[in-house]
Amino acid sequence: MTFIKSPLNYTGGKHKLLPQLTNLFPPNVNIFIDLFTGGANVAVNIDSQKTFAFDINGRLISLFNYLKNHSYENVVSGIEEIVAHYELSDTMNKGYDFYQANSADGVGLYNKEKYLQLRKDYNESINKFPMDLQFFTLIIFGFNNQIRFNKLGGYNIPVGKRDFNNNVRENLFQFMQAMQIRDVEFHEKDFREVSIHQLGSGDFLYADPPYLITTATYNEQNGWTEEHERSLLELLDSLNYRKVKFALSNVLEKSDRKNTILENWARNYHIHDLKMNYSNSSYQKKKQTGSLEREVLITNY
Template sequence: MKPFTKWTGGKRKLLPQLLALMPEHYNTYYEPFVGGGALFFEISPENAVINDYNSELINAYQQIQENPVALLDLLREHETYNSKDYYLDIRAADRDERFVNMTNVERAARLLYMLRVNFNGLYRVNSRNQFNVPYGRYRNPKIVDVDLIHEISEYLNENNIQILNEDFQQAVEGAGEGDFVYFDPPYIPLNETSSFTSYTHEGFSYEEQVRLRDTFVDLTNRGVQVMLSNSSSPLAVELYQNFNIHYVRTMRTNGATKDSRGIITEIIVTNYD
């Protein structure tokens, strides 16, 4: 399977390296920063706990699982009326009472529609938690993917998949010996002028990166196999200097600036050989 939406920091281009570094055998799969779920959908585990702090994204996963038909009907409606003006009106729903009156499936359809037609498929909100990405320039965006939505819905319902909307540390509380955790947090910026922010309204500070490293250590002590992606920032390398650090080259296509796009070096950290 493939992800049902674009997502900032998605890992589709890094899949070969991630798959090569994964453990061969594990029990339950955990992904506390699931995002678009590129690795999750690629391996399609029978037992998994997926989580993200972004409640709108997790609601989309839940609606695909529980209400795929209603979701597709709403996406068809968005497809029918899609235009720049229509998009801007839908985007503005979180600036008035419309958003709080939407059903869960309406919110999911709104999100998936916006991510299909906006600039670079970005999820970005302002300080008031209002979506603010401009309309994209796609000639024929695929807003409705019937087969994929039904395929993902069937997979989520036919396997033991827990979908959580919690803090990353809470999401791995149940992980034990023989399980596998993949962390894909908001990356530490490569340059000093960048701020520690993320796709969550609350942000992801350096202190959170340290807490994540401490969680990595705790899981290691519990016998859990752990893999983590991050930038090749000296800060990231320093945080994980006691573990196995693999440098990989990948293509980033949706960076905020020209300098953050193109071939870049990232790290993949593992606590196993």
């Protein structure tokens, strides 16, 4: 099976793990809830009668809704207008030689000052173009297509070495088509505000929260605390009590750290160890070599 990849390189994205995850997900899902959708890799690849995707990042959700509610052609032409206005590179039409660059080194040097101007305009809400498209263009031209904000809420990813090339366009087309065909509903909400009372035995909730014992851009500035962790586990317990299926992605151990809160809670459920990045190294082998990260899927079915 071929899985659609999000055009956003969101930290903790699950695209590479989708073959393992979907094999562990229940079949014949009525309502699917993606509680921490992030880059939406899971939301756009799950077959269900209805999919709801939630995230606390309002700009992320706004972008997804923009992509869902506009045609591919409209989005592409909008990005091309931004590229032309800021005189960013267009290697698809002009090639690398035009920018005195090559594929290996990329066009970051050429784009840097132009990209920083676009970033400045976006952060200062200078709306020459739709904000969602400005945001997405920054992601496309930004380092590794990542998303990160500073303490003041400003987008602060540096320039990357790629641009709006054929691969990005094809990826975007597949992603938009999947979200529109599945009619995924995207909503900006804290996980504690999501209504789960309407869920029944034929429904399924997937949670991929920030990991308590790892460091990532989404987990900076107390983005995820022990209080958050306990609240989520209580929510999952309540689902289990009502016979609603759930799956939780998380890390039980990393280097010399253990998530004891999660470890104690998970004893009541089923723990599935995941192979990271399709490597042949099992968790036990990694433990013997000293490179330890135990990523798991915890289910109540």
